[in-house]
Amino acid sequence: MKRGVYRTYRPGYPPAVTNSERSFFGHPGGLAILFLTEMWERFGYYGMRALLILYLTAAAAEGGLAMSTADAGAVYALFTSLVYFLGLPGGWIADRYLGQRKAVLFGGVLIALGYFAMAVPSMVAFYAGLGLVIAGTGLLKPNISAIVGQLYAAEDERRDAGFSLFYMGINLGAFLGPLVCSWLGEKVDWRTGFAAAGVGMCVGILVYMAGQRRLGDAGLRAAPAERPESSTLQLRQLALGAVLGGVALAGVAAAWGLGWLVPTAESISNAFGVFLILLVLVFFAWLFRTGNWTPTERGRLWAIVALFVAAAFFWGAYEQAGSSLNLFARNATDRTIGGWEFPAGWFQWVPALFVILLAPVFAWLWTRLGSRQPSSPVKFSLGLLSVGAGFLVMVAASVRSAGGAKVGVGWLLATYFFHVVGELCLSPVGLSTVTKLAPARVTGLMMGVWFLAAAVGNYLGGRVAGMYETVSLPTLFGIVAGTTLLAGIVLALASPRVRRLMGGVR
Ligand code: PHE
Numbered sequence: 001m002k003r004g005v006y007r008t009y010r011p012g013y014p015p016a017v018t019n020s021e022r023s024f025f026g027h028p029g030g031l032a033i034l035f036l037t038e039m040w041e042r043f044g045y046y047g048m049r050a051l052l053i054l055y056l057t058a059a060a061a062e063g064g065l066a067m068s069t070a071d072a073g074a075v076y077a078l079f080t081s082l083v084y085f086l087g088l089p090g091g092w093i094a095d096r097y098l099g100q101r102k103a104v105l106f107g108g109v110l111i112a113l114g115y116f117a118m119a120v121p122s123m124v125a126f127y128a129g130l131g132l133v134i135a136g137t138g139l140l141k142p143n144i145s146a147i148v149g150q151l152y153a154a155e156d157e158r159r160d161a162g163f164s165l166f167y168m169g170i171n172l173g174a175f176l177g178p179l180v181c182s183w184l185g186e187k188v189d190w191r192t193g194f195a196a197a198g199v200g201m202c203v204g205i206l207v208y209m210a211g212q213r214r215l216g217d218a219g220l221r222a223a224p225a226e227r228p229e230s231s232t233l234q235l236r237q238l239a240l241g242a243v244l245g246g247v248a249l250a251g252v253a254a255a256w257g258l259g260w261l262v263p264t265a266e267s268i269s270n271a272f273g274v275f276l277i278l279l280v281l282v283f284f285a286w287l288f289r290t291g292n293w294t295p296t297e298r299g300r301l302w303a304i305v306a307l308f309v310a311a312a313f314f315w316g317a318y319e320q321a322g323s324s325l326n327l328f329a330r331n332a333t334d335r336t337i338g339g340w341e342f343p344a345g346w347f348q349w350v351p352a353l354f355v356i357l358l359a360p361v362f363a364w365l366w367t368r369l370g371s372r373q374p375s376s377p378v379k380f381s382l383g384l385l386s387v388g389a390g391f392l393v394m395v396a397a398s399v400r401s402a403g404g405a406k407v408g409v410g411w412l413l414a415t416y417f418f419h420v421v422g423e424l425c426l427s428p429v430g431l432s433t434v435t436k437l438a439p440a441r442v443t444g445l446m447m448g449v450w451f452l453a454a455a456v457g458n459y460l461g462g463r464v465a466g467m468y469e470t471v472s473l474p475t476l477f478g479i480v481a482g483t484t485l486l487a488g489i490v491l492a493l494a495s496p497r498v499r500r501l502m503g504g505v506r
Helices: 030-057 069-085 087-098 100-118 123-150 159-188 190-210 228-257 265-290 295-321 324-332 344-372 376-400 410-437 440-466 473-501
Strands: none
Touching (some): 030 123, 030 159, 030 190, 030 324, 069 087, 069 123, 069 265, 087 228, 087 440, 123 410, 123 440, 159 344, 159 410, 228 265, 265 295, 265 440, 295 344, 295 376, 295 410, 324 344, 324 376, 324 410, 344 410, 376 410, 376 473, 410 440, 440 473
C-alpha cells in the first residue's frame, strides 16, 4: 500500500502534518515565516536597543539627551522591563480575544510605528515611541513563540529542534540589527538609526502577511481547555488585573514623558520595581490558589517557580549587554582599527554571533549526551555560573581601566563568550521547558510567565547599570558576579528536588 494515498481525515489532526508539503530544514513550512518575522522584529529591537543608552546619555552637542547615567539607567530599566512585562497581558489578549495570529500582526504594526516615532525630533514622540514598542512587543513576542509551538503535535520530536531553529532567527536579527543601526545611529545620526529599526520591522510585517497560508491553522484558535469551567473565570480576573496594571503603568510613563509628573526618573523606576516584585508574588500566589490543579500539575508549577527565579537572576546579569557593558564599550574600550573607531554598539552583535556559532555545538553536545545530558534545572544552574564567570572577567577588565585607561576588545569578547555559553544552557531549554511544564489550558499565560522573568531581569540589569558612575566598576561588576555565582550554586544543590517536582518532564 502506498503511504499517503489512503490518508484518512481525522478532525484535529496536527497541522504539522497537513502543512508539511514545503518544509524548512525538515520542519513545517510555516516555521520559515515565523523565523523571518521574528528575525526582523529582533533586528529592530536589538538595533534600537544598541543605541538607546548611548543616545540617552550622549551630550546635547552630540545630539543626545544628556541624561545622567542614573536617570538613563532608570529609563532603560523601566523600558526594557515593560517590553517583556507586557508579554503577560499580550499572551492573554491573544488567548481570549485576538488569537495569536492577529496579535502578532497588530504587535508588529505598533512596533514599527514606535521606532518611527522615536526618529521624530520631539520628546513627546520619543516617549510615545517607547510606549508603542512596549505595547507592540507585548503582543508580538510571546504569541509568535506560541505559534511556533503549535506547528507541532504534542508528541512531535522535532519540536525542540524547531524552537532551536527559531532561536537562530532571533539571533540572526540580533546580529544584523546592531550592525546596521549602530553604524547609522552613532556615525550618521541617532534618528536615522531608530528609523532603520522601523524599516526592519516593516519588512517583518510584509513577510508575515505574505506567508499566512503556510502557517495553516496554527495560532488561529486558542488551545482547547480541558476543564474550561474550572479556572478560566479566576484566571480572567487575574489577567484583567495584569492588563489594568500595564495600562496604568503606560499612563504613568506617558505622563512622565509629557512632563506632567514631577518625580524623577529614579523614583518612578523605584516604584515600578516594587510593583513588579509585588506583582510576581501575587501572581504566583493566585496561580496556585486559582486552578483545581492535580498534584502533578501543582508540582510542575513549583518547578516553574524555581526556574523563574533562576531565569530572573540570569537575565539581570545577561541583559546588561545593552546597558552597563554598552557604556563600558563606549567609555573604556579601545575601539580603533586602522585609525577608524568602530561604533560602541558593534559589540552588541557579538553575543548574537556567538549564539549562531555555538548553538549547533550545544545541539550536537546535548544529542551526543542523549539521556546522560543534564536536566533542565542543572542546565539553568550552569547558565548562572557561566554568566557569573563572564562578570568576573569584567571585574578584571574594569580594574585595568581604572583612571580612564582604555582596555582591549578581548575583555568584552571573553565576557560575551561566557554569557552566551550561559544563555545556551538556559534560554532555549527554558522556553520549551516552561511550555511543557505548563498545564495545557494556560500555555499562553505561561509563555507570559517566561517573559515576566525576563522583565524582572531586565529591570534589575538596568538599575545596576544606573550605578555605573556612582559605584566603582570592579565593585559593581563584582556584586553581579557574586550574586549569579551564588544563585547558580544554590540551584545546583536544589536540582534533584526540582527535578522530582517536574513530574517526568525533563
Ligand atoms: N535573546 C532573547 C530574545 O531576544 C532574550 C529573551 C529571552 C527575551 C526571554 C525575552 C524572553 O528572544
